[in-house]
Amino acid sequence: xxxxxxxxxxxxxxEGLTVLQACEKAGVEIPRFCYHEKLSxxxxxxxxxxxxxKSPKPVASCAMPATEGMNIKTNTxxxxxxxxxxxxxxxxxxxxxxxxxxxxxxxxxxxxxxxYGVDKSRYKENKRFxxxxxxxxxxxxxxxxxxxxxxxxxxxxxxxxxxxxGAIGRGENMQITTYLExxxxxxxxxxxxxxxxxxALTSKPYVFEARPWELKKTESIDVMDAVGSNIRIDTYGWxxxxxxxxxxxxxNEEWISDKTRYARDGLLNQRLDTPFVKYNNKxxxxxxxxxxxxxxxxxxxxxxxxxxGFTGDxxxxxxxxxxxxxxxxxxxxxxxxxxxxxxxxxxxxRENYLFNSGINGIEESDFIFLVGSNPRFEATMLNARIxxxxxxxxxxxxxxxxxGDLTYxxxxxxxxxxxxxxxxxxxxxxxxxxxxxxxxxxxLGQSILSCNSGKYIxxxxxxxxxxxxxxxxxxxxxxxxxxxxxxxxxxxxxxFQTVDGSNNTLSKLENNKFEIVFLLGQDSLNFKKKNxxxxxxxxxxxxxxxxxxxxxxxxxxxxxxxxxTNLEGKLQKxxxxxxxxxxxxxxxxxxxxxxxxxIGKKLFKDKEELDSSLLNYLNLENEKKSSRKDSVVDNxxxxxxxxxxxxxxxxxxxxxxxxxxxxxxxxxxxxKLKSTGTEG
Amino acid sequence: xxxKKISKEQPEQFKFNEKNCEIAKKILSNYPEGKQQSAVxxxxxxxxxxxxxxxxxxxxxxxAKFLNMPYIKVYEVATFYSMYNxxxxxxxxxxxxTTTPCMIRGAHKIVEACKEKISKNENELSEDxxxxxxxxxxxxxxxxxxxxxxxxxxxxxxxxxxxxxxLDQILKGESPxxxxxxxxxxxxxxxxxxxLLDIKNA
Numbered sequence: 001x002x003x004x005x006x007x008x009x010x011x012x013x014x015e016g017l018t019v020l021q022a023c024e025k026a027g028v029e030i031p032r033f034c035y036h037e038k039l040s041x042x043x044x045x046x047x048x049x050x051x052x053x054k055s056p057k058p059v060a061s062c063a064m065p066a067t068e069g070m071n072i073k074t075n076t077x078x079x080x081x082x083x084x085x086x087x088x089x090x091x092x093x094x095x096x097x098x099x100x101x102x103x104x105x106x107x108x109x110x111x112x113x114x115x116y117g118v119d120k121s122r123y124k125e126n127k128r129f130x131x132x133x134x135x136x137x138x139x140x141x142x143x144x145x146x147x148x149x150x151x152x153x154x155x156x157x158x159x160x161x162x163x164x165x166g167a168i169g170r171g172e173n174m175q176i177t178t179y180l181e182x183x184x185x186x187x188x189x190x191x192x193x194x195x196x197x198x199x200a201l202t203s204k205p206y207v208f209e210a211r212p213w214e215l216k217k218t219e220s221i222d223v224m225d226a227v228g229s230n231i232r233i234d235t236y237g238w239x240x241x242x243x244x245x246x247x248x249x250x251x252n253e254e255w256i257s258d259k260t261r262y263a264r265d266g267l268l269n270q271r272l273d274t275p276f277v278k279y280n281n282k283x284x285x286x287x288x289x290x291x292x293x294x295x296x297x298x299x300x301x302x303x304x305x306x307x308x309g310f311t312g313d314x315x316x317x318x319x320x321x322x323x324x325x326x327x328x329x330x331x332x333x334x335x336x337x338x339x340x341x342x343x344x345x346x347x348x349x350r351e352n353y354l355f356n357s358g359i360n361g362i363e364e365s366d367f368i369f370l371v372g373s374n375p376r377f378e379a380t381m382l383n384a385r386i387x388x389x390x391x392x393x394x395x396x397x398x399x400x401x402x403x404g405d406l407t408y409x410x411x412x413x414x415x416x417x418x419x420x421x422x423x424x425x426x427x428x429x430x431x432x433x434x435x436x437x438x439x440x441x442x443x444l445g446q447s448i449l450s451c452n453s454g455k456y457i458x459x460x461x462x463x464x465x466x467x468x469x470x471x472x473x474x475x476x477x478x479x480x481x482x483x484x485x486x487x488x489x490x491x492x493x494x495x496f497q498t499v500d501g502s503n504n505t506l507s508k509l510e511n512n513k514f515e516i517v518f519l520l521g522q523d524s525l526n527f528k529k530k531n532x533x534x535x536x537x538x539x540x541x542x543x544x545x546x547x548x549x550x551x552x553x554x555x556x557x558x559x560x561x562x563x564x565t566n567l568e569g570k571l572q573k574x575x576x577x578x579x580x581x582x583x584x585x586x587x588x589x590x591x592x593x594x595x596x597x598x599i600g601k602k603l604f605k606d607k608e609e610l611d612s613s614l615l616n617y618l619n620l621e622n623e624k625k626s627s628r629k630d631s632v633v634d635n636x637x638x639x640x641x642x643x644x645x646x647x648x649x650x651x652x653x654x655x656x657x658x659x660x661x662x663x664x665x666x667x668x669x670x671x672k673l674k675s676t677g678t679e680g
Numbered sequence: 681x682x683x684k685k686i687s688k689e690q691p692e693q694f695k696f697n698e699k700n701c702e703i704a705k706k707i708l709s710n711y712p713e714g715k716q717q718s719a720v721x722x723x724x725x726x727x728x729x730x731x732x733x734x735x736x737x738x739x740x741x742x743x744a745k746f747l748n749m750p751y752i753k754v755y756e757v758a759t760f761y762s763m764y765n766x767x768x769x770x771x772x773x774x775x776x777x778t779t780t781p782c783m784i785r786g787a788h789k790i791v792e793a794c795k796e797k798i799s800k801n802e803n804e805l806s807e808d809x810x811x812x813x814x815x816x817x818x819x820x821x822x823x824x825x826x827x828x829x830x831x832x833x834x835x836x837x838x839x840x841x842x843x844x845x846x847l848d849q850i851l852k853g854e855s856p857x858x859x860x861x862x863x864x865x866x867x868x869x870x871x872x873x874x875x876l877l878d879i880k881n882a
Contacts, residue, residue: 163750168759169684179752180737 004070019061033197034149035062049082058082087116103199105212136183137665146200152192160186161407187380218577222260223485223557228566233577257380266660272553273582308335308514312521313484316562319587321614337505338490343450344501355567356476367437370399373445377648424464446483447646453639482567489565540655553584560586687767694739733773734765774813775829781822793843823867833858
């Protein structure tokens with residue numbers, strides 16, 4: 001510990017901190033533009049000047065290490081004069097266009113110039129002009145406003161792992177640009193908008209949409225992938241105007257992916273706002289009573305065993321739970337499943353379907369083995385963490401398949417199931433790597449679980465890790481990347497019916513054994529429709545609604561309170577920021593109403609009863625699972641096959657993203673880059 | 681100095697010739713293992729030597745791949761330094777020093793000569809596209825002011841007439857003799873020595 005003084009107050013701080021961090025510990029705020037906790041130190045904006053005793057000149061506190069006995073002063077005339085001088089230089093070339101700047105109201109430069117700005121300019125010279133740069137469909141540039149803090153460059157190189165931004169020219173002619181003004185090819189690119197302390201980089205889809213003080217802010221959870229990034233939803237009336245990251249060091253730190261941020265305009269398009277009934281292959285608008293009555297009659301006529309339900313990727317846990325209750329209590333069956341493929345599932349204990357090492361645990365790891373997974377597209381924030389770990393520890397990363405650029409170097413195997421067999425039998429040097437490393441991480445993706453030898457690979461890798469002591473009370477090397485936001489919640493709630501981990505309900509559906517199919521936000525089911533009567537409940541008119549006979553309009557994740565469990569098994573709550581459009585209702589209410597019409601009474605009195613019942617059920621289930629011992633599965637059949645990774649259309653992965661114009665533009669941009677071969 | 685314009689006409693491809701490949705490998709070996717990217721500056725200079733004194737975009741890409749670094753990083757370096765030319769300057773690139781000592785000794789006369797013989801403005805190619813001139817800051821030959829540099833050679837102790845003569849030769853494709861044009865050896869004192877008389881070898 002170091003003892004030093006900040007403004008004559010004694011403070012003790014750890015070693016290795018900078019003066020700025022030490023001041024922050026002492027509760028003294030220091031203005032800054034270029035310094036950012038998560039980025040490397042640049043020290044080029046000079047706004048953080050402080051006075052240090054015995055130093056004749058003011059010192060840039062962000063780049064100065066704190067040392068024993070320092071006497072730091074931040075509130076003297078000397079410091080104020082220095083900062084005022086810096087501010088004057090920063091404003092020398094900064095345009096006075098705050099009234100038309102999107103950053104207005106949340107601009108660091110604007111805020112700090114309230115304290116350190118001079119009211120009159122002493123410059124008679126012309127301000128410089130910098131042409132706008134093209135940085136892709138998400139980032140709008142207005143480079144005249146740039147103060148060259150280089151945060152964006154550092155973010156792109158360090159965290160996003162794409163060195164595409166840079167500063168060209170020098171002195172007054174310095175300009176921030178991408179190489180030849182190509183768009184940034186990263187799934188994290190829009191975070192530079194948050195990082196930019198001025199209005200140089202602003203959000204293109206949000207341009208001139210709203211001022212920050214007009215928006216209602218709701219803290220919530222993202223559902224675009226299973227990571228469960230923490231977000232803040234800004235709404236203006238009904239419309240979700242923008243989505244911003246919220247700091248959560250355990251999950252997304254302070255970044256979010258572009259899909260999380262910009263799929264929001266999909267919430268406005270293709271919405272189902274009233275119930276529809278199909279007559280003669282044409283959808284007609286209907287009232288709720290009409291729609292529910294039709295369903296009731298149909299269900300009455302049908303054998304209960306011939307009704308099945310499939311739940312989708314964005315459904316919250318309350319809805320999943322009431323859906324299960326509906327099937328169990330109203331239909332006395334359990335023909336429900338959340339999987340849209342024949343992927344292997346072992347839900348004996350909770351560790352069998354979670355990311356057990358934890359997202360934070362990635363940073364401690366010393367060896368990572370990716371088995372049939374492309375984390376860059378399956379869980380973008382998790383991939384950013386792997387990159388962070390790579391930069392920190394230079395750890396070895398091996399992937400079974402060649403999955404393209406992951407923003408960090410990795411070793412490639414052949415992508416054959418035989419490779420895994422060899423590793424597990426000790427015939428490959430990688431098995432030694434796993435055994436010798438203290439905290440290895442083996443990541444299984446969805447592609448591996450849905451291939452023919454999915455069961456074999458899943459069980460043998462697990463027993464291999466157990467045998468070598470890599471699954472113990474302190475460290476669990478066995479990790480699954482879940483596909484969707486609802487996956488872990490669905491398994492926790494038991495939304496499946498399985499013998500040996502297979503998907504029976506889906507097999508039956510494929511053989512057209514069902515007469516009524518209830519799709520709860522499920523849009524990615526592949527089966528040949530024969531005579532099934534299909535009920536679709538969801539928020540968007542997409543593939544599921546297209547094949548439906550009756551459509552019940554539900555709410556999107558921003559329009560209802562709901563629990564989601566992320567891939568680590570963390571239960572998080574998404575809050576209601578807006579309300580469902582038109583006649584649409586919150587999902588749980590629809591099923592509750594449906595149950596009322598069938599059995600004559602509601603399943604749950606109100607949301608509170610549902611919530612407490614859900615949480616009770618979860619606690620009981622989890623206790624049951626944790627008291628259980630993982631049994632050994634035998635009868636494993638090995639197939640030698642080439643593992644094909646599921647083709648992930650990153651910008652088109654769910655209904656909201658598919659309805660979003662911004663995502664459409666991003667997708668086109670990506671194809672354009674690919675087709676011109678400028679990818680690298 | 682304004683931002684350096686990147687030429688609109690760009691060659692499709694660039695590759696070091698055999699000789700320069702050897703030199704490049706030698707340059708690389710000067711740097712310790714893992715620090716090879718530091719060679720970006722000498723390599724860019726080598727490109728300039730091979731490619732008539734300028735660096736096309738294709739060459740930047742080539743070097744980025746050669747050193748295994750992002751394109752933008754090479755681009756940054758190339759745009760930062762004033763001695764890298766990013767558009768064609770001709771086979772004979774003339775740099776006229778106009779910093780104070782040369783200016784006092786009549787550098788503007790040399791500039792005049794360049795304007796007459798080569799092109800009206802600096803950074804402009806001559807009619808045969810083989811030559812251009814530019815005013816630069818001190819080239820470190822103040823003792824022999826005024827002076828100019830043509831490609832790698834210094835032409836010193838000039839006046840307007842001598843410059844015109846040199847430029848004529850250059851435009852004809854000849855290579856005039858570099859060095860002092862008042863008969864001095866390097867920067868020795870003119871006429872008789874007036875200092876250090878007692879030291880023989882001075």
